[in-house]
Amino acid sequence: xxxxxxxxxxxxxxxxxxxxxxxxxxxxxxxxxxxxxxxxxxxxxxxxxxxxxxxxxxxxxxxxxxxxxxxxxxxxxxxxxxxxxxxxxxxxxxxxxxxxxxxxxxxxxxxxxxxxxxxxxxxxxxxxxxxxxxxxxxxxxxxxxxxxxxxxxxxxxxxxxxxxxxxxxxxxxxxxxxxxxxxxxxxxxxxxxxxxxxxxxxxxxxxxxxxxxxxxxxxxxxxxxxxxxxxxxxxxxxxxxxxxxxxxxxxxxxxxxxxxxxxxxxxxxxxxxxxxxxxxxxxxxxxxxxxxxxxxxxxxxxxxxxxxxxxxx
Amino acid sequence: xxxxxxxxxxxxxxxxxxxxxxxxxxxxxxxxxxxxxxxxxxxxxxxxxxxxxxxxxxxxxxxxxxxxxxxxxxxxxxxxxxxxxxxxxxxxxxxxxxxxxxxxxxxxxxxxxxxxxxxxxxxxxxxxxxxxxxxxxxxxxxxxxxxxxxxxxxxxxxxxxxxxxxxxxxxxxxxxxxxxxxxxxxxxxxxxxxxxxxxxxxxxxxxxxxxxxxxxxxxxxxxxxxxxxxxxxxxxxxxxxxxxxxxxxxxxxxxxxxxxxxxxxxxxxxxxxxxxxxxxxxxxxxxxxxxxxx
Numbered sequence: 024x025x026x027x028x029x030x031x032x033x034x035x036x037x038x039x040x041x042x043x044x045x046x047x048x049x050x051x052x053x054x055x056x057x058x059x060x061x062x063x064x065x066x067x068x069x070x071x072x073x074x075x076x077x078x079x080x081x082x083x084x085x086x087x088x089x090x091x092x093x094x095x096x097x098x099x100x101x102x103x104x105x106x107x108x109x110x111x112x113x114x115x116x117x118x119x120x121x122x123x124x125x126x127x128x129x130x131x132x133x134x135x136x137x138x139x140x141x142x143x144x145x146x147x148x149x150x151x152x153x154x155x156x157x158x159x160x161x162x163x164x165x166x167x168x169x170x171x172x173x174x175x176x177x178x179x180x181x182x183x184x185x186x187x188x189x190x191x192x193x194x195x196x197x198x199x200x201x202x203x204x205x206x207x208x209x210x211x212x213x214x215x216x217x218x219x220x221x222x223x224x225x226x227x228x229x230x231x232x233x234x235x236x237x238x239x240x241x242x243x244x245x246x247x248x249x250x251x252x253x254x255x256x257x258x259x260x261x262x263x264x265x266x267x268x269x270x271x272x273x274x275x276x277x278x279x280x281x282x283x284x285x286x287x288x289x290x291x292x293x294x295x296x297x298x299x300x301x302x303x304x305x306x307x308x309x310x311x312x313x314x315x316x317x318x319x320x321x322x323x324x325x326x327x328x329x330x331x332x333x334x335x336x
Numbered sequence: 337x338x339x340x341x342x343x344x345x346x347x348x349x350x351x352x353x354x355x356x357x358x359x360x361x362x363x364x365x366x367x368x369x370x371x372x373x374x375x376x377x378x379x380x381x382x383x384x385x386x387x388x389x390x391x392x393x394x395x396x397x398x399x400x401x402x403x404x405x406x407x408x409x410x411x412x413x414x415x416x417x418x419x420x421x422x423x424x425x426x427x428x429x430x431x432x433x434x435x436x437x438x439x440x441x442x443x444x445x446x447x448x449x450x451x452x453x454x455x456x457x458x459x460x461x462x463x464x465x466x467x468x469x470x471x472x473x474x475x476x477x478x479x480x481x482x483x484x485x486x487x488x489x490x491x492x493x494x495x496x497x498x499x500x501x502x503x504x505x506x507x508x509x510x511x512x513x514x515x516x517x518x519x520x521x522x523x524x525x526x527x528x529x530x531x532x533x534x535x536x537x538x539x540x541x542x543x544x545x546x547x548x549x550x551x552x553x554x555x556x557x558x559x560x561x562x563x564x565x566x567x568x569x570x571x572x573x574x575x576x577x578x579x580x581x582x583x584x585x586x587x588x589x590x591x592x593x594x595x596x597x598x599x600x601x602x603x604x605x606x607x608x609x610x611x612x613x614x615x616x617x618x619x620x621x622x623x624x625x626x627x628x629x630x
Contacts, residue, residue: 108547
């Protein structure tokens with residue numbers, strides 16, 4: 024007879040093959056209400072574990088309130104191969120849309136961060152594992168087009184298991200299509216900042232996500248071309264627990280920084296300042312900086328780095 | 337009452353589906369045939385002079401991917417191709433045609449060289465995929481594939497890619513962004529191997545045949561979806577049946593595609609190549625945009 028587990032927090036964990044509640048922290052097994060998690064930017068208040076964030080919530084966290092305007096929201100995946108595995112592709116799409124409220128795994132648009140305009144392309148892992156198909160490619164290109172047309176930076180946040188197998192070769196071609204979009208940014212000198220969230224793997228990390236002028240990642244994210252299971256099964260090699268994680272990628276020179284979610288908006292604001300033209304002195308002194316752990320305005324922090332404090336009105 | 341004409345129509349449809357299915361599986365097997373001609377077999381027959389460019393100038397020489405300066409119909413070209421091995425020793429040395437990041441770094445080096453001298457680039461795609469090992473990951477496999485795709489996007493010289501065997505995933509695409517993309521009749525091109533797809537979607541790698549039927553990695557399907565421009569004929573029985581005949585057929589198609597790529601004004605090549613790949617994909621439009629009230 025198995026002994027009865029009296030520790031409630033432990034039974035909520037996923038040990039022994041049990042299903043874990045989505046709001047239970049997989050590393051310390053603390054459990055949170057949904058509003059608590061939302062308030063903490065979906066970071067575990069006990070151990071700092073970063074939970075997955077949906078695309079719309081991520082946009083809320085990153086951008087100035089009310090500044091987001093979506094583009095390409097009407098695009099929906101077609102089923103060019105009439106693909107059926109254990110279930111038809113069209114069924115999976117329908118379920119994903121009902122579950123997430125999104126038309127596909129990437130949301131594109133524009134908005135502002137501390138008053139600075141930026142184009143954004145944000146992925147949602149909950150939509151078919153953040154897989155990359157034709158709609159993702161087109162929406163990413165629309166965001167890049169917008170960045171080029173308005174000469175504003177592009178920020179992407181990725182979370183993906185890779186290319187969408189149900190679209191096979193067309194999904195593979197989205198790698199070329201999105202890299203082409205990055206090339207169009209480079210051609211006119213528009214900055215591209217890539218934020219890698221857990222997990223960013225396969226075709227997404229092997230295309231646009233790796234090509235940011237600056238590439239940062241959230242802590243503990245799995246960032247690899249092949250996942251640890253594929254590596255072990257194909258090559259017979261053992262993978263270390265930190266295989267492909269943000270911290271080892273930083274050590275191996277594949278990233279510029281590992282940025283905790285609480286600091287992400289501030290760091291992005293700083294980068295938008297650094298990528299802005301020299302003559303354009305920032306205005307909007309009294310912009311508050313909501314929702315991040317830092318209560319210091321990043322504009323002031325950057326100016327402070329150069330000994331250029333601003334007068335407060 | 338069974339109407340005979342309906343029954344005949346139903347059976348005919350089923351036979352047609354079966355015929356397509358067996359053709360798909362034939363292609364998967366022929367594309368991986370151990371005697372199928374590889375990049376070096378074609379290089380030997382297509383080029384009058386060739387000098388292999390080895391090493392990525394940073395870490396090592398990846399023999400899964402070869403680059404060379406070569407003379408093709410009187411002009412110098414840069415050839416880039418995956419290379420599988422013929423016997424076990426060579427296969428091991430060449431990692432079965434699965435490059436590490438240094439292979440792609442070498443490819444980028446070759447693209448840059450072609451760009452400096454205005455030489456056209458011919459690529460030969462034949463890989464199960466980029467090598468999925470710990471060392472490859474540590475040295476930045478994903479980032480190097482992305483950079484290779486970007487280098488091919490940015491080239492202003494003519495580029496022709498030919499899938500001559502297995503066009504496996506990102507490891508293939510890394511050298512397959514081109515002004516003209518060709519595929520041999522029995523080559524396959526797909527986002528993942530049929531076995532990999534079956535393991536993930538059917539949760540059983542043994543269902544590879546089913547997966548292949550579902551995602552159709554054939555030249556015909558790629559042409560229909562607008563991913564490739566030309567199907568290159570193979571001799572009866574497949575490319576391995578007659579290497580010389582196979583090379584002659586490839587030569588004819590390659591000359592044609594190269595002439596088309598050379599006809600594009602150099603100043604427009606980068607933009608047109610980008611537009612070509614931008615057009616790839618199929619999607620629909622929802623009646624009512626969602627998330628509008630966000």
